[in-house]
Amino acid sequence: RGMVGGRVTTTANEGIQTDSTTLTSLISVDPPRGTRDFPPEDMRLRSWLFQHFREVSRLFAFEEIDFPVLESEELFVRKAGEEITQQLYNFEDKGGRRVALRPELTPSLARLVLQKGKSLSLPLKWFAIGQCWRYERMTRGRRREHYQWNMDIIGISGVEAEAELLSAIVTFFTRLGITASDVGIKISNRKVLQAVLARYSIPDESFAAVCVIVDKIEKLPRSEIENELAALQVPSDAIDGILQALTLKSLDDLEDLLGAESGAVAELKQLFALADGYGFSDWLNFDASVVRGLAYYTGTVFEAFDRERKLRAICGGGRYDQLLSTYGGADTPACGFGFGDAVIIELLKERKLMPELGHVVDDVVLALEDHLKAPAAMVAAHLRNAGRVVDLVLETKRLKWVFKHTERLHAKRLVLLGATEWNRGTLRVKDLITREESDVTLDDLLT
Numbered sequence: 001r002g003m004v005g006g007r008v009t010t011t012a013n014e015g016i017q018t019d020s021t022t023l024t025s026l027i028s029v030d031p032p033r034g035t036r037d038f039p040p041e042d043m044r045l046r047s048w049l050f051q052h053f054r055e056v057s058r059l060f061a062f063e064e065i066d067f068p069v070l071e072s073e074e075l076f077v078r079k080a081g082e083e084i085t086q087q088l089y090n091f092e093d094k095g096g097r098r099v100a101l102r103p104e105l106t107p108s109l110a111r112l113v114l115q116k117g118k119s120l121s122l123p124l125k126w127f128a129i130g131q132c133w134r135y136e137r138m139t140r141g142r143r144r145e146h147y148q149w150n151m152d153i154i155g156i157s158g159v160e161a162e163a164e165l166l167s168a169i170v171t172f173f174t175r176l177g178i179t180a181s182d183v184g185i186k187i188s189n190r191k192v193l194q195a196v197l198a199r200y201s202i203p204d205e206s207f208a209a210v211c212v213i214v215d216k217i218e219k220l221p222r223s224e225i226e227n228e229l230a231a232l233q234v235p236s237d238a239i240d241g242i243l244q245a246l247t248l249k250s251l252d253d254l255e256d257l258l259g260a261e262s263g264a265v266a267e268l269k270q271l272f273a274l275a276d277g278y279g280f281s282d283w284l285n286f287d288a289s290v291v292r293g294l295a296y297y298t299g300t301v302f303e304a305f306d307r308e309r310k311l312r313a314i315c316g317g318g319r320y321d322q323l324l325s326t327y328g329g330a331d332t333p334a335c336g337f338g339f340g341d342a343v344i345i346e347l348l349k350e351r352k353l354m355p356e357l358g359h360v361v362d363d364v365v366l367a368l369e370d371h372l373k374a375p376a377a378m379v380a381a382h383l384r385n386a387g388r389v390v391d392l393v394l395e396t397k398r399l400k401w402v403f404k405h406t407e408r409l410h411a412k413r414l415v416l417l418g419a420t421e422w423n424r425g426t427l428r429v430k431d432l433i434t435r436e437e438s439d440v441t442l443d444d445l446l447t
């Protein structure tokens, strides 16, 4: 427990002494910069959101996993200039180890898959919900933590895996009342960029870094993009070719650019055909400008956006077939998405789809006299065993307080133990919806 109003002194061999004579100012009661508390009302909304994450994952037969929020720093050290690695929440621990608070979940998932190795039978369909961190100078006042829902399929090289993940995302939106007129999902494939770069003989080693730069195309002026690409020895004619390719909005145009033999075109066509089968085609559109900002994507990439374009991307993901091999493991096809807990709430507010989540209490139980406390506890236990949510009043309170308390809790029933009634084996019950009062036996309470 924190010491408030007391001065803590430590004398040799006596452990911590407190001396409450020295009044100290209140400690800071706010959470660390960029982080949030979840008091009951906020926690109900978060639990509601996570319940939907879990329900959809369960419907798709995905298994839940988890890993430490603290990881070895090396898991996230990448040389592609990503914002996510430049803002790593990293430090040296007391054992001199370089560690970091995870900025994303995928590397931990890759580590776990490599750790389990041959004991795993592929394909894996795993999901996780975890808090992720970044250390950003507070100049932009942005948050330093958020919760992310991830779903990943490991061991499937075909776009059937991406189609499953997209179906899960659409299922989630639909459960919340969000439709294809509210949200669209842009689909592209990094093989488009790969093919364009190959035409300008840009070395493969630059591919990830080029993608990270190109991902910023809508956030930075073109001149800055050109400068950053030029710093990677991408010549200006190649830059024109890249930027031109990113404006493509149809697979026919893409085929014209890349030719009928293009792998990217084939994968995209197959993905759209599968989407037709699932019935969520109207959520999708091909958009070559989607690149995503993570270095390790190698194929399909996608992101959900609000069609009013007021908000940042709602979720995103893609294929990362080389991530496991960059950690020294065998090449294993993989794809997944990350779905943050912030933008989705902004979207629900925009669309007036926020849920009403009150604290639900069925019964308030109260002993009107001290010698009836144990019987009151028995009544509460009896009701709870039957699955009712019971708030047992733990102190002797005046009825005026109790009525206020039942209103605050929006309780359905008030069960009073009074000496007269209890002696003849009954309880006084007030139905707080109908306002009816009656004397009933314990068994009557559960009929």
Ligand SMILES: OCc1cccc(Br)n1
Pocket: 084, 103, 104, 132, 133, 134, 143, 144, 145, 146
């Ligand atoms: O998606 C970028 C990101 C990573 C960690 C924490 C936060 Br807030 N945002």
